Amino acid sequence: MNDYATEEQQVEAIKSWWQENGKAVVLGAVIGLGGLWGWRYYQSEVHAAKHVASDSYxxxxxxxxxNSKDAVAEAKTFIDANKGSQYAVLTALQLAKVQVENQDLNGAxxxxxxxxxxxxxxxxxxxATTRLARIYAEQQKFDEALAELKKVTVPSWKSKVAELRGDILLxxxxxTGAREAYVEAQQDGSSxxxxxKLDDLAQ
Known part of the structure; x- marks a missing residue:
């Protein structure tokens, strides 16, 4: 603004700039405020949805x-309605446990x-993998059970997997395979x- 000699020239320059850029400024402000409001609304809706899902879970x-009469049906409905959420995954795990207790192994x-x-x-x-292996073993599907166990590579599960493999082989x-699996399990943590189990096989 120092380039202009008089206040009138400054005012004229402001008017001219506003005519050229005013609409863009207003539009930008509207979009910016709208975006901010939209984001806050979205965050609010997400929070509310999570709260509802948590209560339903x-x-x-x-x-x-x-183990109420309609529990299994309600659990399946909840899973279908919340696919993609961790609540659905946890519900499916719990549902599988109940189905095993009810002897519905295929459902589990x-x-x-x-x-x-x-x-x-x-x-x-x-x-989930080790539970699935146990069910396969219960169904006499031993090869499928052992194949599932091979998928578990987490170091902290090594002893548990070896012991379960021994149970399935037994x-x-x-x-012989069961004994070897139990010995392997013992190397990573005895109980x-x-x-x-080892003593029983030694007799």
């Missing part, structure tokens, strides 16, 4: 724990396979139950 899990297999296909959580994957009738 608590109710569904409580029903499963009580379906839920655990869904979990494995819908999460990348490194805490859940080995849990069910299969492979006593009274594991020692008893």
């Amino acid at each position: 608590t109710q569904v899990v409580s029903a499963l724990d009580e 297999v379906e839920q655990l396979q869904w979990v494995l296909n819908n999460t990348k959580d490194e805490a859940i994957l080995p849990l 069910q299969k009738g492979d006593i 009274p139950a594991l020692q008893m």
Whole structure:
């Protein structure tokens, strides 16, 4: 503005600039404020949705724990309605547990396979995989059970997986393989139950 000699020239320059750029400034302000409001609204809606899902999850899990009449159907409905959320994954895990207790092994297999296909959580994957292996073994599908165990590569699960492999091989009738698996499990962490299994095989 110092380039202009008089205040009148300054005023004329401002008017001229506003005529050329005023609409863009107003539009930019509207878009900016609208975007800010939209983002806050979006965040609010996301928070509300999470709160609703959390409450629904608590109710569904409580029903499963009580093994109420409609618990399984309600759990399946919740999973379908919340696909992509961790709540659905956790519900499917719980549902599979209840189905095993109710002797619905095929239903439990379906839920655990869904979990494995819908999460990348490194805490859940080995849990779901070993549970699936146990069910396959219960169904006398020993090769499928052992194949599932090979997918668990988390170091902290090494001993548990080896012991479970021993249990499955023992069910299969492979006593030598079972003993070797138990010894491997013992190298990574012993337990009274594991020692008893080894002692039984030594007799």
